[in-house]
Structures are given as structure tokens and as C-alpha cells.
Amino acid sequence: GEDVEQSLFLSVREGDSSVINCTYTDSSSTYLYWYKQEPGAGLQLLTYIFSNMDMKQDQRLTVLLNKKDKHLSLRIADTQTGDSAIYFCAESMIDYKLSFGAGTTVTVRA
């Protein structure tokens, strides 16, 4: 079965980089995703990476994938107060179901 793990909390100073880590167990994962959830809202798709890639960059976001170690990370450069949210990593298999981690609550302090 699928199992996705993340640390629960991250505190970062405004302007610094944030790195959120995730591990997954299913080696047949096809795509891996990062979602952001702001208070009282649904999940917003931030970015995704295909399992045969090792890096993807999109403006302030960098996704790194180490398929051998089944480790995924999301780096947010120049973290802003608007980046405070819960971040979920998710993996999908061939049938497009998504399996989510418990979420990392990121708090940005001034």
C-alpha cells in the first residue's frame, strides 16, 4: 500500500528559504504533487513532477525528487507571510488516485 510521510511543522523567517520534506513508499508512483491549503480553504495544486525527473523549478518553487530514496522536497525561496499554510505532498499511481501525507504546517515569522 501507499504511505506518505511528512514532518508536521516548520517555522521559517520571512525572506529565508523553506524546505519541506516528504517520503513515500510506493515505487510505482507515476507523479508526485505538492498542494497548499490556506485556512478554511480547499487544496490548491502548486506543482507536480513526473517520476522520471529529478528536479523541477517554477518561479520561487523548486521540487527535488530522489527516486532511489523515495524522497521528495519542496523549496520555497524568499518565503513570504502569504506562504504560511499547510503543505501536502501526494503521490499518484496508474489509476490516478492520490495518496496524501498528513501535511506540514509552515509558519512564517517576521
Add this chain to the structure above:
Amino acid sequence: DVKVTQSSRYLVKRTGEKVFLECVQDMDHENMFWYRQDPGLGLRLIYFSYDVKMKEKGDIPEGYSVSREKKERFSLILESASTNQTSMYLCASSLQVQGAFFGQGTRLTVV
């Protein structure tokens, strides 16, 4: 932009009531999902559907059923609501691999 709309943001229901949660998407997506979100547990898949009238159980289907009579609409039904079904319910739709798009969520309280 993809829009996934859930019929209610907040619901309060009594134990034993039959509860319907409705979800509509406007992008002709084939796949639709219902998740529940609880603190510390992340999102857990209840049911999903990859076509009209098709449904598959997710990880926690007990106490729930679903209906997909039209491609754009996916309904979650709590046959007899119980207090342990108090949760945030999230609907999502997807078109193959581009990732799922979520509604704003329905916070259900069963008293």
C-alpha cells in the same frame, strides 16, 4: 480555470440523519474523488469515480455511499450520520495526470 464547487461550506446534522454532500465540476473531468480531512491524518480517500455510474471504494468507505449520475456531479451520502463522521469533506476532480483540483470543502458537524 477549473472550478469545483461543493454545495455547502458548513453543515450541522443530527445523529442518524441521512446527509447528502454535493460536488460539481465544470471542466469535463473524468475522475472525481471524495476525501475527508482530519487533523494529523491528512486526507483519506472515501470513494472515487472514473466515469459516470462507476465508483470505486477508497481507504475508508464504511458508512458512506456515492452517486455519479452525470459526469459533472459526484455526491457523497452518509446513510446514517454518526458523530465520528464529523470532519472536513473535500471533493476533487482530475483529468488523468495533471493533478486533482479541489473544492473549498464542507465542514460537517454531527451532533
